[in-house]
Amino acid sequence: MIRKSRATLLLMLALPALAHAVEILRWERIPLAIPLTVGQERIVFVDRNVRVGVPRDLQGKLRVQSTGGALYLLANEPIPPARLRLQDATNGEQMLIDIAATEAAADQQPREPVRIVAGEPVAPHYGQPREAQPSAAAKQTEQAEAPKAVPRETPVPVVLTRYAAQMLYAPLRTVEPVDGVGQVRVKRQLDLTTLLPSLPITATALGAWRLDDYYVTAVKLQNASAQH
Template sequence: MVPFLRVSLSTLFVVASILTPAYAVEIHHWERKPIPVDLPVGEERIVLIDRNVRIGLPAELADPEVLRVQSVGGALYLMAKQAFETQRVQVQDIESGQIFLIDLAATEGASAEDLRIVVSGDQSVTSAADKKKSANEEGASSTDASNAPPLPVRLTRYAAQTLYAPLRTVAPLPGVRRVPMRLSKKVPLFWELPLQARPLAAWRLDGLTVTAVEITNPDPNREFGLDPRRLQGEFVAATFMHPSVGPSTSEYAQTTVFLITRGGGLEKALYPAAPKRQGAETKETTDAEK
C-alpha cells in the first residue's frame, strides 16, 4: 500500500520554482578524510561549515602575508596572498570539540566559488539560552508572516539556498535553527526503488522541520523518475531538485529532496521498512522458477 503524502501539487510547483536558479557551490561531506580546498591567489574564498569554529594553522601558513583567515558565524573567509603547496589544517568546532581536517593549497586560477562542508548525523545540542532565544524569534516571525509564502515553501527555499547557494545570497528566515539528525547514514526512503538516501542537514521553525536528503542512483543502466508517492513516510511536503536521477555512470546520478515533517524530524516520519507487494513477490518467484 502506497502511503498518503500530505502535499498539494500547487505547493510542489511553487517550491520547485524557487529552486530553478543554478548556483555553483562545491560540496564536500566530512567522513573522517581530509577535504581538499584549493584557493585562488589574491581572491577570497568562503568555506561554510555552519558551526562556530577555530582554525589551527601550520607555521608555513601562520604568516598573514601568506594567508589571511577570518572565522565568522560558521564560515571561514580565506585569502591566499601567494601560492603555496598543500598544507594540512585543523578546524575545530568550538562547542563540541570535534576536529575536521582540510588540505589547503593556493594556485593561480583556482575556483573562488563557495565551498560547503556537510557533516552527516550532526549531534550538536542547542543550549537552553539558544532555545529560548529561538522560540522568541519564532513567535515574532509568526506575527509578521501573514503576507509571506507558506511556511513549507520558505523552509524549503532556506534549506536549498543554505546548502547550494553562496552565503551572500541566502534569504534570511527569522527564527529558523539547525537541529541534530538522529539518523544513520542511509535511510529507507523509497518504495521498491534501489535508490540510496543519505540525510544531509535539518532545520526547524514553528513546529515544522525540513530535512535535506541526498539521493544517489547506484544502477549503471537505468534512470528513475522521482515521484513523491513512492516515498515511504508521513510528510507535509516533498520537493525534488530534479524530476529524475540518472544512471550511476552519468553526471546526473545524484540529486536532493527536501522533506517537510511536523512534530519531529525525519526519524519519526519514516516507515521502518518497505513491504514487498504481493504481485512483485509472485513475479520474482516465477522468474526464479524459469
C-alpha cells in the first residue's frame, strides 16, 4: 500500500508539470519562428518590458498585448509569414520573431507557451565597453588590484544624448541598443519654472535616461508669449 500511494503521488505531481510545459527559444540574433493557430492565444515570455512593432497590414488580423514581461498573441484569421520587432524599453535592445497563423487541425492540441532566453553576449559595438588590453606588469598585479571601470569607445555623454534623441524621434527599428543604459522615472508635472525664469517659456519634462554616472533629461520648450 505504501509503494502504491507513493507512485500515485508522484503521478499527480507530474501532471501539472506536463500541463504547463513551456517551449524554450534562445535569442542569438537570428529571428525566432513562433507559429500561431487561428483563434488560439499563445503566450510568449520575454521577462522584460518590451514594445512591439507590428506591421500595418496585420492590423485587425493579429491582437498583441504586452504586460508583465509577457506577450499575448491572438490571430483572428490565417496570417502569412510576418515579422514582429520586440524592443527592450530599458536599453533599446531588439529581438525579431517570425509568426505565421494557420487554421487548427481536427486533432491539434493548443500550442504551448514560449519563453525567450538570452543567448551568447553580443560583441562590443557602439556605446558598449571595450576590453582593455593589460600590459605585462598589469597582468602580474591583476589579482591584487581591485577591478577598474572599463573605458568606452565613445564618451558617455555623447552615447547617452544620442540614445535619448533616438528614443524620442527615431523609428523603433533604428534605435541602437546601448549596454547599461536605463530609463529614469520623471514626473511630467515637474516644476521647471526656474529653468529659464526670465523668458516666457513653458518647460515640460519628456523623459530621462542614465548611463554610468551620467543623466540626461529631455525637456520640451514652448514659447508662451504672443510673439512667435
